[in-house]
Amino acid sequence: MTVRVGVIGVGVMGADHARKLARVISGSDLVAVTDFNSEVAGAVATELGARVQPDGQALIADADVDAVVIATRDDTHADLVRAALRAGKPVMCEKPLAPTAAECRELVAAQRELAPPVDLVTVGFMRRFDPPYVALRERVRDGALGAPMMVHGISRNVSSAPGGDSAASITNSAIHELDIMPWLLDSPIVEVSYQHGRSSEHSGARQDPQFYLLRTASGVLVTVELFLNARYGYETRCEVVMETGTAALALPAHIVTDAESRRAVDYPVDWIPRYSDAYRIELQEWVDSVVAGRPSALATAEDGLRAALVADALIESMKSGGRWVEVAD
């Protein structure tokens, strides 16, 4: 009852997945990896006792591979997901499912044509498995503080990869917020507005920080700050304002240090330590669902499409000077 997994793309994110699948996920066996950079692929394969496949298509075709993880560049996702669908193999694709809503829509359609119909595609929106987010959602759902009215989300990174533009901030980074807010509130985003102020001198041509207003079908006003060059550390905040109180993600910290005239807790430099538990729990749930042949609790292809549609609406709002834009169905 072991799932033999292959990982396509073993850069920072994919190598982390590969290590977890090889070492700390029950019921999985890492059998193959591949990477655009064959040296990197070889090193990871050697470290973890897996074989190297020349490319993603070959890995998907490998008869010893039962299920596939995609952690390559965003613009390669659609082709690889399509290949996995053709091969009839479960696939966990890192977010975004594809950079545009149009491509996401095609993938959703391709999956719907499978006979018999089955959900092979899942999307790596790992925040859904983050214990603090899960606890926050339970607090919202239990109703003890009344209905939500506003949510304030903040996503900050140390620095952005070179080359991206203001739209890429949305499709590649803010996409997490666009997925998690409807999940948290149990209501889709129906309308969005893009705002911004002065940009950081460290942010190049990109508008950064950015600020979004999102409205859910249930009438909740969601605000999101995305700041990719915040410099001080990697941080996610989220506060839900309800009728008799609020609930918010706590600042994760293992230790507190008193030194140099300060009491301080450390920030991680990137998302991997912050979401390490979330990735592990997500992968375990994915492997468990493959073993059991049941739908998983991961984000579906449809979820990936919905996030992409919200991203498209935000980009349209950006281009139109910030007006409210409806999200397409």
Place this chain on the structure above:
Amino acid sequence: MTVRVGVIGVGVMGADHARKLARVISGSDLVAVTDFNSEVAGAVATELGARVQPDGQALIADADVDAVVIATRDDTHADLVRAALRAGKPVMCEKPLAPTAAECRELVAAQRELAPPVDLVTVGFMRRFDPPYVALRERVRDGALGAPMMVHGISRNVSSAPGGDSAASITNSAIHELDIMPWLLDSPIVEVSYQHGRSSEHSGARQDPQFYLLRTASGVLVTVELFLNARYGYETRCEVVMETGTAALALPAHIVTDAESRRAVDYPVDWIPRYSDAYRIELQEWVDSVVAGRPSALATAEDGLRAALVADALIESMKSGGRWVEVAD
């Protein structure tokens, strides 16, 4: 060198001012009080050893009163300030200077006509004297974290007084935010947008919470949540996002309690304990300035006018469905 002060309006706020002026402000002597409710006036006068005047005009005219504090209903401020100007007496008027920008403009003009010109009018925007806000402003000004790009402010109250409407939330409560943000950033607000989501079932006809986007002349995007029926406690938050880090007001707390499965700190039920130090420091500065015959560090009539102009623009944005509205000069 003692200033003999009279307080007009000794409800919750005015009585607090009267007690501080009588007991803990150096150089002040509380000599007279008055109130719409003569029983209340009598009780405060007896408690603090002051005399009762029949009304504000009589108190201002009292030859033993050197300086006047106004803490009456918003719609009475303008007449009383005008009377103090005519009497040539320094006056500290609780915010707002007047409920409309038009009235504020008249008061500014009236003061400018004094010969010789002198700043008799100050406005009780006490946050400017709150030690946490002062420390925050110093952190912004020292430049160590780079220039500010965004500010997030949140003002929450336990419950709103009955009868107000959505516009009153702005002119009476949000006015503090509209004054403090330009003070914090050293740049006036030039453009505003009013937003809102679902309102609390505890908020009556009022849109509540409300959410504002403010843009300063320096390009900073300021966001403000105002929630008058937040229920859980009275709280002010403010975070300034700068180029290499952020600074925010800390949660004020004297003690931490572990009980009933929780670690907790208590919220105050209203603004008086939260801003007690600010009020004391503000009144001391005001009395010192009167004794010394020098301009004070309090908000001026012009500051009161500016905040009212921003409030007017927000109300116009509210009526127009949230579009960005320029603030009048």
Place this chain on the structure above:
Amino acid sequence: MTVRVGVIGVGVMGADHARKLARVISGSDLVAVTDFNSEVAGAVATELGARVQPDGQALIADADVDAVVIATRDDTHADLVRAALRAGKPVMCEKPLAPTAAECRELVAAQRELAPPVDLVTVGFMRRFDPPYVALRERVRDGALGAPMMVHGISRNVSSAPGGDSAASITNSAIHELDIMPWLLDSPIVEVSYQHGRSSEHSGARQDPQFYLLRTASGVLVTVELFLNARYGYETRCEVVMETGTAALALPAHIVTDAESRRAVDYPVDWIPRYSDAYRIELQEWVDSVVAGRPSALATAEDGLRAALVADALIESMKSGGRWVEVAD
């Protein structure tokens, strides 16, 4: 390369281990369970797809069991560990290794007689794998804050099980502190003093809270409060005072709630959620070490003996009115 594990004792702790071994530990297969209460054993076995053995001896003798977890009552540990040694099977025994140092010493001796010599016995001092404790130890070891001089530890539980006495508080509960402090400071405890004040009215005949002074070979003074009936929640604190600063465990929390005039984080009601990660990481390391046939990073039988010797010294100090007592070798 899968380790087939049997769990002896599937009460709260053992059932948690069994679930982790069956579901989230890579490389382990839960094959058998047993319990003093056969109904409980049957339920856990059914839930997790394992078989039931009539008792611990039978489970250890089961040819399909490669390795054994002991989570039974303290006074049964020694016999079961001895049986595992005779069977030549790796065993993870929940703390304490045995209730008295004398029994621990026998087990250490029994293991030393194995030919060829091998460390089969490990002790479940899971704090060694708790990420906050691991981070704290790293902060101590990196030397950036200078050498440690004092440590303050606090262990609080909601309520104690009925029937224990003051000595049982030490051997059953404080034993965690007696193991973790030398691990944290890399120096054994050589001298101890037992103190106490008023006891809680909820603590029965037990002295509770208790307070210990421990001195390491390196001269560090360690203070420990143990309070089993603290009522408010389950909590572990630890602060290391070094020459230029201090480091302490942070309060673990997923979410923060503003409600009912308080900002609060929730405490767990017992140790299982607090140390859930530690138990998982500990079991994974144990299984990995069994698969690889290498020594594990878990506490050894010798570590179990050392903690028992410190406990014995504390009990002697208790009986002598609190004087300093040397720890036996």
Place this chain on the structure above:
Amino acid sequence: MTVRVGVIGVGVMGADHARKLARVISGSDLVAVTDFNSEVAGAVATELGARVQPDGQALIADADVDAVVIATRDDTHADLVRAALRAGKPVMCEKPLAPTAAECRELVAAQRELAPPVDLVTVGFMRRFDPPYVALRERVRDGALGAPMMVHGISRNVSSAPGGDSAASITNSAIHELDIMPWLLDSPIVEVSYQHGRSSEHSGARQDPQFYLLRTASGVLVTVELFLNARYGYETRCEVVMETGTAALALPAHIVTDAESRRAVDYPVDWIPRYSDAYRIELQEWVDSVVAGRPSALATAEDGLRAALVADALIESMKSGGRWVEVAD
């Protein structure tokens, strides 16, 4: 109704008192200062509009001085207090009342001989007026969490003045803890034990940190860490462990900063900012009591004696290797 105050000793502490009395205490007038260093005295006098007296005796004899503050070196306190008693003038003496219990006892006796009997002497144990300590005491007194059983106090300074020895740490610094604990618990300390571990390499010949066990008449076990060369900042901690929960001083902070991979709050470098409110409130209460001719809420000469007796017992315990020593009456 203004008290004309003279301040003897205007170093860091005395100058702070003088400034408060001149500027922010209602009902006080600073009329005279003196200092061992006449240049310092002259500068403070000029800054605050007071006259300089050649020495403490002259200042006390000054007919224009109604009441006296003593903020000189510890070993000069007794003579100055005695002079104030002879002059029949209220005096607030900085802690300690005198360095030895014997001298304190003489001062208490001298005051008792006044005819008619009157409490002229108060001691500057300002923690009694610190709002966090006051809130903590209220939480203990309201009984909601049950009776106290243990208290943990920690006092840390950045660095000690040169020249002191281990006993001076107690009489000059720990004395605050020895006064505040009985005040907090409403029960005198009857028995003490002195402990220590390794000393900091920054602490010279002094044992530092030190650790005390104190027992109150009511049976509460109080633990105190005193660390004068903690380096990282000035900090006071106190937690009271009660039957259903605990209450502790919160970390005072105005702002929180996210920068350089850390979330941090700043520590003050010494006690003056930490206890600024306490000093102001204490001085206001003292001035109010002098104006009203009523006993004040400040620590009395008897309180000063009691703290000195506890200090003496701690020094005896130190010399005897840490045994429990009873506090003399």
